[in-house]
Amino acid sequence: MIKTIVSTELPIDEKFRIRKNVISGTQKGPRLCVVTGTHGDELEGQMVCYELVKTVSENLKFLEGTLEVYPAFNPLGIDTIQRGIPNFDLDMNRIFPGDPLGTMAEQTAYALIEDIKGADMVIDIHSSNLYLRETPQVRINEKTAEKLVPFAEHLGMDFIWVHDAATVLEATLAWSLNVAETPCLVVEMGVGQRINNSMCRRLVNGIFNLMKHLGMWTGKVASPETKPVICQGGSVTFLNAETSGVFLTDLKCGTRVSETETIGMIVDPLQGKMLSRVTSPVSGYMFTIRAYPIVYEGSLMARIFNS
Amino acid sequence: MRVETIFEMTSPYRDSFRIKGFRFGNGEKTLAIAGPMRGDEIQQQYICSQIVRRLTMAEQHGRISEGKSILVIPSCNPFSMNVSRRFWAMDNTDINRMFPGYSQGETTQRIAAAIFSALEGFEYGIQLASYYVPGDFVPHVRMITTGYETLDTAKLFGMKFVSLCKPRPFDTALLNYNWQIWNTKAFSVYAGCTSRIDSTAASETVDAIMRMMQAAKILTKTVTLSPAYEPAVVDESELLHVKASHAGIFYRLKSPGSSIESGDVLAQIIDPYNGQCLSEVKSPADGIVFFAHNQPLVFENGLIFMIRGM
Structure with missing residues (x-):
């Protein structure tokens, strides 16, 4: 079921919308949110969302719980091939948990956090930027490492980077959700403005693997081919x-x-x-x-x- | 006046990137002034040029106090201004969100580190700044409340307002925040507008900075400046936010500094297809317009005015 989380008017005959697809299983179970498109130049998440929604929709009998897919947190950024939100200075991933009284971007961030809060797991998919190419990896703040690394290992990525805490990172989606007791894993892979099909398929498989671990997927899943290299900060x-x-x-x-x-x-x-x-x-x-x-x-x- | 190159970096395809400093007086590091870090801060560039001009004259007339030195960096980012880009053109990063910088890090971290190294250790610091939301402000002095802010000194500028704001996580990488943490009495001066020159606001701002220098005894022999105000202190969390109830063409009727009464029409939002007025934006209280949106179009729920209630 497609739900609209944010809907506001743009100046000339257009609605600004942020939508999600909520897919409920035949039985109750955990709630997993997959979010992407915060940075408009990062596109790997688009294929991951497509594959996930397609596969789960066609195999609903295996789903026990709810999968919520948010393909585009920053639709205007994606449409204009911009990392940020057009006409707004700040990186969208530096304004969480948002502000209902602030600018439109801050109101949007607030609405998204409020919508996601309470999920049993969130996967926030990024794909580097135009400048760097990244090995498929999960990034975890050292303050949440003990809790999150065991979940991250199920995603089948090559690398888990437990990085230092920094004050500016306290305004990211992942940090804001983790503070709100909603566990969130950040995935980075590939390069900006491109989609690497095989990396995306690996992550899709990893997400099904994690869903199986969470007890919300009863279908067959291939075990990850590699055990991730785990890096502690510093x-x-x-x-x-x-x-x-x-x-x-x-x-x-x-x-x-x-x-x-x-x-x-x-x-x-x-x-x-x-x-x-x-x-x-x-x-x-x-x-x-x-x-x-x-x-x-x-x-x-x-x-x-x-x- | 001595001109020196504070930072220089080669470019693959352009002339070298240079940040220049203009030093006045001799002795203790007393006042540093940082000019634009974003390429659209034209008003701030103009103001810095006028300050260098005024200080050059002051020095020629022996008006700089004995044992005090002043550094002005009229541009922290000439490259972006030359190509009409707000941020660092290669990667769109904001130098003013890289402080205190890192000399071994990414390009804009290195630039920030070099600027901070030059600016560190001064008793007073002034940054000519712009806001992250497009719009015009009433000219004012702004301070981040870190526990090190000095309200009494902020009042020496004699501008109409001094505003205080609580830092958010993304503010901790600003020059002003780090300057304060490193024991400089730091102020951001907002000179009305950004990407165009407003000569009245620029003149008021230059006078305010010169006034502060006289009041803090950095300059001797007072010269005539425009009259000072007894500043009102504004806690930014108490500003009233007015949002657009519709999207459309934004027709502004009140500008920053206007005195208004509750119910006064601040702007009209016009239907872009049929020209009808979709809404009249009314003031929620008596007060003064502190900030006003300055773009011709507006989004629904967009922040268009901030009002300082009476």
Whole structure:
């Protein structure tokens, strides 16, 4: 059943709507919410939502509980190929839990949180941005790690990154829900503005696996092929560009690299010169690599878990 | 006046990115003024240029107090202004949400770290700022309440209002917040508008900053400035928010600073197809317009006015 959570008028003959699909099983059970599209340039969640809704709708007899799918938290951002909300400065994932008296974006954030609260589990799907390519991973704040890592392991992602707490991250959807005792896992994978079909299918399978663990799916599910690498905060090396230029690499993320191994190089196309060679300072698992080649000093090129 | 380059970074395809500082006087780090961090803060750029001009004259006339130094950074982000982008063009990040910065981090974190390194340690700090919601303010001094805010100093600007706001999680990466935490008496000055020059508001703002410098004895030998106000202190959580009951064309009738009575019509919202008035936006109370939406279109439930009730 399609439900509208937010509906307001836009200036010229159009409604701004945020909708969800509520699929109820034949028997009562847990409530799982799958949300995505907070950043308008992240599209992997669209295929995941499609596959989930299609498969569950066609196999309702296996569902014991309720699946709620929110494909587009930021429909205007998706439509205009913008990460943020058009005409609004702040990242939508920095304004939760919202404010019913604030701007339209803050009112929207408030309405969404209120709608989701009380779910037994929430999966918030992101897919990096235009600049970085990410190994399929789950990100968990260290303050909620003990509770959430055991759930995350069922998703079949390659990597679980337990990261440090930061004050600015207290305004994310995941943090706001977890504070409200609604468990929320954040998934990151792929790259902005593109869909990687095989990654999406893996996550769909992982979500069914988690649903099985939650006791809300009785259908067959393939066991995850890989056991995730789990990273506790503080042991991730960030490789930032030493110089501005064009970053070239032959490597993909999700690979192991050795100390001093060449990750890529930054070049000057005008002079035909290499400006700097990018080498790994550690041995470990490279779970992020730059996708957009133009870099300024400081641009992130890779993240490596020093395993 | 000494001009120095505070930060320089090569660009793959453009001239180098440079942040320049203008230093006046000698001695203790007394006052730092940070100019625009967003590329559309044209009013703020203009005001900074006028402050540099006034301080240059003040220095020539020996009006800078002995043992005190002033730093003005007229632009923290010339690259974005040159290409008409509000944020850092390469990745759309906001330098003013990267403080205190990180010299080994991402590009805008590095820029913020360099700016913060230059601005840190001053007794007073002033940022020419703009708001995250498009609109016009009555010119005022704004302070984040961190426990380190100094209301008495804020009143020295002699602007009509001093506003206080409680920080939200996303505010903890602002320059103003971090400046205060690092023991600078920090103020954001809102100069009416952002992306265009309002010469009246700019002139009032320049005078207010010069007035603060005189009152804090950073400048000697008082010169004539526009009259000071006895500022009203506004707690932003007590501002009355007026929202649009309809979407449509926004026709504003009252501007920031207007005195209004309960029931006064502040704006009309016009049907974009037939020209009929869909709603008259009325003031919920007697007071003063503190903030007003400045775009020609408005969304339903959009925040269009903030009123400071009497």
